[in-house]
Amino acid sequence: MTRTQIFRAAVVLGVLAVTGGCATSEEWAEWKAHSTHFASDQHMGFSMRNNKDGSNPKVTRRDMESSPRENWWGKVITVRPDQIFEN
Amino acid sequence: MARWVVGALLAVALGAGAGPALAAPQTPAEAAGEKVIPLERYTTPKGQALARVHQQRLQRYAEQVWGCLPWLDLQKQSIGFQRPKGVPGDDRYFSTWILIPQAENKQFSALPQSRRMSAMFSRYGVDMMRRMADVHDVLADSNVHGFSVVLSWLKPGTSRPGVQPVNESVAAFIDKATGLDYLERRIPHAEFARRIRVMGFDGQTDLGPQTLDIWDDDFAATFKLPNYEPPAGISC
Numbered sequence: 001m002t003r004t005q006i007f008r009a010a011v012v013l014g015v016l017a018v019t020g021g022c023a024t025s026e027e028w029a030e031w032k033a034h035s036t037h038f039a040s041d042q043h044m045g046f047s048m049r050n051n052k053d054g055s056n057p058k059v060t061r062r063d064m065e066s067s068p069r070e071n072w073w074g075k076v077i078t079v080r081p082d083q084i085f086e087n
Numbered sequence: 088m089a090r091w092v093v094g095a096l097l098a099v100a101l102g103a104g105a106g107p108a109l110a111a112p113q114t115p116a117e118a119a120g121e122k123v124i125p126l127e128r129y130t131t132p133k134g135q136a137l138a139r140v141h142q143q144r145l146q147r148y149a150e151q152v153w154g155c156l157p158w159l160d161l162q163k164q165s166i167g168f169q170r171p172k173g174v175p176g177d178d179r180y181f182s183t184w185i186l187i188p189q190a191e192n193k194q195f196s197a198l199p200q201s202r203r204m205s206a207m208f209s210r211y212g213v214d215m216m217r218r219m220a221d222v223h224d225v226l227a228d229s230n231v232h233g234f235s236v237v238l239s240w241l242k243p244g245t246s247r248p249g250v251q252p253v254n255e256s257v258a259a260f261i262d263k264a265t266g267l268d269y270l271e272r273r274i275p276h277a278e279f280a281r282r283i284r285v286m287g288f289d290g291q292t293d294l295g296p297q298t299l300d301i302w303d304d305d306f307a308a309t310f311k312l313p314n315y316e317p318p319a320g321i322s323c
Contacts (some may be wrong), residue, residue, distance in 0.1 A: 058316040061157045062113070076252035078239055079288035082160075084258045085169040085182075085235075087130045 096313040100105050104109035115318045119149035127156070133177045133230055137168040141225050154214075154321035157312055159211075160186040162237070169235050171260050171284070175207030180260055181225055183215050189240040196243035202242075204257040204287055205300040212236045212259055212269075214307035220270055227261065234261040242289065257297065276301045 123145045129135040138145075149166050152159075165184035170177055189195065189208065190260055195203065215236045239256040246252055260271075261283045269279040280299050287294035317323050 059157070059312060059314045060316055061115075061118075061318050063152060076241065076245075076254050076292040078254040079256045079258075079293075081165070081184075081290055082172070083288065083291065083293060084172055084237060084286065085135065086172050087124075087128050087169075 102231075115154050115321055116146070117152035117164075118153045118154075118161075119146050119214050121163050122149045122153065122161040122166050124164050128164065129168070131170075131177050134168055134179055136168070137179055137228065138228055141168075141228070144195055144222060145224055148218070148225075150318075150321060154216060154318045155323035156185075156307065157315055157317075158188065160188075162186060162239070165237070171235070179230060179235050180231035182235035182237070183219060183233050183238035184239070185211060185215065186254075187211060187238060187240040189274065190244075191243060193247060194268055200289070201287070201295075202300070203240075203296060204285075204297055205302075206304075207238050207240060208259065208285075208299050208316060209302050209304040210306050211238050212257070213301070213304070216261065216266055217308070226267075231263065233260065234266045235260050245298070251254065253290040254288075255290075258286045258288070259297075259299075260284040271281075276303075302311065311312075 108190075115252075123142065124138065126135065126138050129138050129289065145166050149161065153161060162184035167182055169177040169182040170179055189207075195206070202295065211303040218233050219234050225231060235258070237256060237258045241252040242253045242255045244250065244251065265274070265279065265282045268274045269276075274282075280301050285299055287297040
């Protein structure tokens with residue numbers, strides 16, 4: 001590895017170290033600007049399935065209920081209601 | 088494409104074939120019935136009285152949220168009149184708890200946890216308050232002290248295979264005057280943030296009181312899921 005290559009690698013590592021732990025202003029701006037990252041993968045999945053034969057372009061709430069998030073929520077560790085509320 | 092994304096898409100395709108075998112609610116009424124706190128869960132006369140008077144209206148509100156924001160889910164038995172844990176008295180807050188399917192996202196993951204809470208509240212918390220404020224007869228009840236919104240989403244990095252999924256959550260309690268002043272833009276973001284009570288959670292770890300940075304975000308009010316058809320009887 002040449003000195004130039006070593007220098008370039010060091011610069012890249014340095015940038016990653018500085019920006020890896022927090023959002024840069026560019027990242028923050030991008031997150032705010034791109035609103036559709038929420039559940040975008042599910043949207044893509046439904047879109048692909050429904051448009052495949054062109055006969056059923058509609059997405060229903062039931063489609064969403066059948067999504068894999070049911071499994072995510074089922075297994076995920078979440079704050080218990082009794083940590084927040086009293087009845 | 089990340090492996091979990093491929094898995095998610097595959098699961099969607101398989102889920103489509105599974106059809107009725109999945110125990111998903113069939114109608115808005117069924118779905119909402121799972122989300123509204125049942126009368127028997129209230130333990131004080133004030134809570135019980137509020138629930139008796141407004142239970143049908145809460146049901147319609149739950150149907151509306153469930154039907155019009157299909158990419159979100161509502162926590163079971165979360166819509167009702169809650170009181171904050173550890174606070175003396177019996178102040179009852181009109182409450183909603185939503186589950187947000189936040190995909191792994193580089194920009195979102197890079198935010199500090201407190202910033203993620205601010206972002207989620209700005210995007211969904213304020214929108215939920217606005218939807219609750221539209222339930223005029225409930226808000227007009229003098230026994231309703233304010234709004235409560237809980238938001239939960241997958242903590243970045245915990246939806247990968249082999250990693251225990253964990254939700255980050257933010258819970259906010261807003262007195263009625265503060266909430267309405269803010270929604271009608273009579274007070275600025277910073278004053279609103281200063282006057283509300285917010286708690287943060289990492290999984291089940293209580294992170295204590297939080298101070299949010301709140302800004303305008305109209306995503307939840309304007310985003311339309313492509314080709315989405317609301318359930319019969321629901322107008323969005």
